[in-house]
Amino acid sequence: MRYALAFVTLFATPGAGFAQQTMDPVFAEHQKAWTTKPEFSSPLVDHLPASTAVPSPREVLGHDIGAPRVLDRYADILKYYRALAAKTQRVKIIETGATEEGRPTAIVLISADENIANLEINRQNLAKLSDPRGLTQDQAKDLIAGTKPLYLILGGLHSAETGPPEMLMELAYRLVTEDSPLIANIRQNVIVGINPTTDPDGRDRYTDWYYRNKIDDTDDLNPVPGAPYWGKYIFHDNNRDINYTGFSSRNLLAFYLQWHPPIMHDLHESVPFLYTFSGQAPQNPSLDPILFGEMPWISNFEMAQLTKYGMPGVWTHGFVDEWSPGYVGFMSTNHNGLFKMYETFGNGGATTALRHIKPVEGPGEDLHASDQTVREWFRPNPPYKSVEWSMRDNTNYMETGILSALQMTSQFPQQLLENFYRKSANSVAAGRSEAPYAFIIPSDQADMTKVALLINLLRLQGIEVGRSSAEITLKEGKFPAGSFVVKRDQPYGRLAKILLEKQKFPDNKLKTYDDSAWSMGMMAHVNVVATADITALDVAVHPVDQYKPEGSIGTASAAAYAVLDHGSINMATLRYRLRNVSVRIAEKSFKSGGQDIPAGSFVIEAKAYERLKAAVVPLGLTALALDKVPDVPMHEAALPRLAIYSTWGSTQNVGWIRYAFDQLETPYELIFKDEIKKGGLKSKYDVVIVPSQGRSAKSLVFDIPMRGKPLPYTKTAEFPTQGVYGSSPDIRGGMGLVGVEELRKFVTDGGTLITLGDSSAMPGEFGITPDVEVSRPTKAFYAPGPIVNAKVLKPANPIFYGYTDTTLTVRWATTALLALPFRNQNDVLMNFPGGDKMVQSGLMVGACEAKNRPAIVDLPVGSGQVLMFMTNPIHRWQNFGEFRMLYNALFSYKDLRKDLGGPPAVPDEPPADEDKSADACKAPP
Numbered sequence: 001m002r003y004a005l006a007f008v009t010l011f012a013t014p015g016a017g018f019a020q021q022t023m024d025p026v027f028a029e030h031q032k033a034w035t036t037k038p039e040f041s042s043p044l045v046d047h048l049p050a051s052t053a054v055p056s057p058r059e060v061l062g063h064d065i066g067a068p069r070v071l072d073r074y075a076d077i078l079k080y081y082r083a084l085a086a087k088t089q090r091v092k093i094i095e096t097g098a099t100e101e102g103r104p105t106a107i108v109l110i111s112a113d114e115n116i117a118n119l120e121i122n123r124q125n126l127a128k129l130s131d132p133r134g135l136t137q138d139q140a141k142d143l144i145a146g147t148k149p150l151y152l153i154l155g156g157l158h159s160a161e162t163g164p165p166e167m168l169m170e171l172a173y174r175l176v177t178e179d180s181p182l183i184a185n186i187r188q189n190v191i192v193g194i195n196p197t198t199d200p201d202g203r204d205r206y207t208d209w210y211y212r213n214k215i216d217d218t219d220d221l222n223p224v225p226g227a228p229y230w231g232k233y234i235f236h237d238n239n240r241d242i243n244y245t246g247f248s249s250r251n252l253l254a255f256y257l258q259w260h261p262p263i264m265h266d267l268h269e270s271v272p273f274l275y276t277f278s279g280q281a282p283q284n285p286s287l288d289p290i291l292f293g294e295m296p297w298i299s300n301f302e303m304a305q306l307t308k309y310g311m312p313g314v315w316t317h318g319f320v321d322e323w324s325p326g327y328v329g330f331m332s333t334n335h336n337g338l339f340k341m342y343e344t345f346g347n348g349g350a351t352t353a354l355r356h357i358k359p360v361e362g363p364g365e366d367l368h369a370s371d372q373t374v375r376e377w378f379r380p381n382p383p384y385k386s387v388e389w390s391m392r393d394n395t396n397y398m399e400t401g402i403l404s405a406l407q408m409t410s411q412f413p414q415q416l417l418e419n420f421y422r423k424s425a426n427s428v429a430a431g432r433s434e435a436p437y438a439f440i441i442p443s444d445q446a447d448m449t450k451v452a453l454l455i456n457l458l459r460l461q462g463i464e465v466g467r468s469s470a471e472i473t474l475k476e477g478k479f480p481a482g483s484f485v486v487k488r489d490q491p492y493g494r495l496a497k498i499l500l501e502k503q504k505f506p507d508n509k510l511k512t513y514d515d516s517a518w519s520m521g522m523m524a525h526v527n528v529v530a531t532a533d534i535t536a537l538d539v540a541v542h543p544v545d546q547y548k549p550e551g552s553i554g555t556a557s558a559a560a561y562a563v564l565d566h567g568s569i570n571m572a573t574l575r576y577r578l579r580n581v582s583v584r585i586a587e588k589s590f591k592s593g594g595q596d597i598p599a600g601s602f603v604i605e606a607k608a609y610e611r612l613k614a615a616v617v618p619l620g621l622t623a624l625a626l627d628k629v630p631d632v633p634m635h636e637a638a639l640p641r642l643a644i645y646s647t648w649g650s651t652q653n654v655g656w657i658r659y660a661f662d663q664l665e666t667p668y669e670l671i672f673k674d675e676i677k678k679g680g681l682k683s684k685y686d687v688v689i690v691p692s693q694g695r696s697a698k699s700l701v702f703d704i705p706m707r708g709k710p711l712p713y714t715k716t717a718e719f720p721t722q723g724v725y726g727s728s729p730d731i732r733g734g735m736g737l738v739g740v741e742e743l744r745k746f747v748t749d750g751g752t753l754i755t756l757g758d759s760s761a762m763p764g765e766f767g768i769t770p771d772v773e774v775s776r777p778t779k780a781f782y783a784p785g786p787i788v789n790a791k792v793l794k795p796a797n798p799i800f801y802g803y804t805d806t807t808l809t810v811r812w813a814t815t816a817l818l819a820l821p822f823r824n825q826n827d828v829l830m831n832f833p834g835g836d837k838m839v840q841s842g843l844m845v846g847a848c849e850a851k852n853r854p855a856i857v858d859l860p861v862g863s864g865q866v867l868m869f870m871t872n873p874i875h876r877w878q879n880f881g882e883f884r885m886l887y888n889a890l891f892s893y894k895d896l897r898k899d900l901g902g903p904p905a906v907p908d909e910p911p912a913d914e915d916k917s918a919d920a921c922k923a924p925p
């Protein structure tokens with residue numbers, strides 16, 4: 001690798017004229033000292049202009065970027081950009097809103113003075129290119145000639161990946177001040193946007209954690225764990241937030257739809273030394289083929305440039321694919337833009353440390369595929385096997401890479417804009433040339449509140465939705481007036497298709513980085529009809545901005561009211577809004593005034609009319625006036641005293657439950673190991689939920705190992721972001737066996753323990769439900785979040801109030817398989833039929849292994865019960881169709897076992913309609 005040093009000298013002077021600019025000697029000295037090997041630097045970043053006009057990062061922050069043991073807090077990062085903007089015409093800051101914890105979010109725009117002066121015209125031009133309907137080719141050509149591409153860079157979405165928010169400040173200063181031809185060209189031809197920190201709340205929480213617990217950590221083989229929380233809820237999944245729940249992601253999306261950056265570049269840290277994303281397989285075939293040319297085009301240029309400068313370990317391909325649309329930065333490819341992403345090598349802070357890179361193989365492991373020190377065609381100059389690595393090394397790589405990508409953009413701005421225009425135009429054209437031409441969301445669905453959720457999420461992403469005031473007749477049938485039409489001949493028609501269609505995974509041998517399925521209709525249990533009838537494009541519709549179904553309530557004089565249960569998740573919110581009202585649940589359907597009232601409907605006392613009205617109408621629910629109290633069996637809609645258990649080492653999936661519960665106004669206590677170990681759980685709670693968390697039941701129980709020093713997460717004057725959402729003087733150790741015993745006691749004393757997803761392995765594996773056998777699928781099994789059918793075995797059970805079908809689509813959510821003895825078969829409420837036909841969307845390899853495996857089980861233990869969901873009824877803010885199963889369990893926790901238990905019937909002959917593909921499962925794999 002050392003031979004490359006000669007090139008560094010050759011390229012050390014990027015251009016004439018630039019040589020006269022005065023450089024900052026202190027920066028150069030620091031940069032050199034903090035770079036651990038000469039080859040980890042480049043001629044693009046080994047200097048920084050001295051400026052008397054604008055402040056450098058050192059002047060505002062007190063340090064040069066990449067200083068060892070220094071991380072900046074978000075307020076200081078913003079302070080720097082504001083100080084810079086105050087002194088130059090080349091920077092404009094666009095305020096975009098605030099985070100959950102109230103920190104302001106912003107985008108910093110940098111370009112030549114005249115480009116910044118023309119920002120608004122440029123913004124309008126990009127908007128026209130993003131929606132080329134009505135533009136002639138000539139008009140488009142003229143527009144492109146007068147427009148600069150906006151290249152938007154994100155850093156700090158993941159808070160433990162601490163380098164990008166630092167590097168971006170230096171990049172901003174360099175772009176403003178440097179006169180080298182390379183930088184001057186970028187300034188002239190590109191508008192650079194910087195999102196200073198994409199998760200500001202997480203930045204501050206992680207920075208406090210770093211200074212308190214991690215700054216002296218240099219042992220990468222036994223690292224000090226990271227902070228238990230970043231932002232308020234969802235940790236690393238802020239990059240899987242397909243429906244944009246996070247405020248800062250939502251603010252970014254709103255900016256995107258206003259400003260239309262044709263290129264977005266998201267900076268992450270994980271693998272060495274710089275991986276540049278190129279959109280490897282599997283690729284979503286609905287995306288424009290142009291994209292798959294552009295991405296490697298720029299990635300390969302970056303790889304060649306950095307390698308030429310002598311920097312080892314720059315590679316592309318072979319890490320992240322282009323299948324799921326759920327990553328934050330994919331908002332660009334989803335909207336016909338170009339996405340770029342880096343993984344550089346971060347130390348989880350700014351402490352210089354020896355890093356072991358080559359993985360050591362354990363027994364039975366073949367790590368070649370994950371060994372990034374091996375040469376591959378896409379990694380021709382691989383990273384070292386071990387390395388002393390610093391924040392400045394990381395900064396040099398990221399900044400040199402970005403400058404190279406910007407160099408490319410500045411040399412081909414017209415081509416990139418043409419591509420953006422063409423991809424947008426192609427999206428409109430594709431909607432007219434290939435089925436499905438539209439998606440119809442019929443207006444006669446029993447629960448229109450879930451329809452509203454879906455419509456409003458499409459609208460959030462800029463997708464046009466229309467509503468027909470007349471009946472629609474298509475090949476697929478008739479749809480009533482008021483039905484929604486998502487036509488595909490629109491700029492974001494591709495995205496509509498990607499989100500709404502059934503995912504057909506292209507190749508079972510390929511792996512994908514996250515979920516293989518997300519089909520919105522199946523996730524929400526909303527009927528969405530893809531139409532192959534081109535006349536759908538001619539259906540007259542009026543545009544829908546937001547859709548909010550009107551609720552209604554009958555007359556003020558009645559014997560009681562029935563709130564019809566058609567599966568709305570707003571029934572949950574309703575129950576909490578009527579906290580002090582007696583609400584009973586009808587266990588059977590009944591009729592009143594000729595109207596069918598389904599089982600699960602709430603029956604509410606007449607005197608609560610005013611409160612009921614105030615709740616039901618805005619929630620879009622229907623309350624009927626009853627002339628008499630129904631004589632069907634009913635039980636109280638309970639409001640259990642509720643705890644949610646969280647480990648400290650894996651708070652993310654718990655965060656999704658917390659998010660959903662907060663949205664649905666559900667009160668709960670979040671408890672951790674210390675509260676569990678204290679015991680006496682039954683005196684405090686009726687129900688304890690253990691969300692899916694940790695890698696195994698063992699990690700759920702033992703969590704962060706008792707190694708090293710105590711790890712406090714408590715609020716102090718010095719570290720005010722700590723001790724938020726939970727608090728502990730030492731987050732290590734987990735609930736341990738003591739905690740398991742307390743959970744067992746809680747259940748035997750009459751408590752209800754609800755476990756979700758992978759956590760449902762714990763009661764079996766740790767003896768709370770000794771009859772449950774837990775096994776793991778074979779290595780051949782692969783199920784990255786497909787949507788599958790589950791079969792309801794006890795349709796009358798309260799868990800299924802609001803569901804009318806006995807086959808439900810659910811997201812596959814477990815790595816454990818349960819088996820129960822024959823005598824417990826009547827405790828299984830839902831199971832997986834198994835076989836390939838079970839898979840409705842996405843990928844499951846080895847679907848036979850799931851055949852007849854329990855999906856929901858309720859087992860009596862002592863005087864309590866353990867309810868195990870092998871599904872995850874609240875997976876992200878996404879599988880709305882499943883949410884009610886968890887809420888039903890809460891409201892009817894005392895009544896779940898009415899039709900369960902008892903001796904099972906001897907099985908009959910298999911029914912004639914049994915799935916044939918499941919037949920193929922008879923020989924065990």
Ligand SMILES: [Zn+2]
Pocket residue numbers: 158161268269
């Ligand atoms: Zn990341």
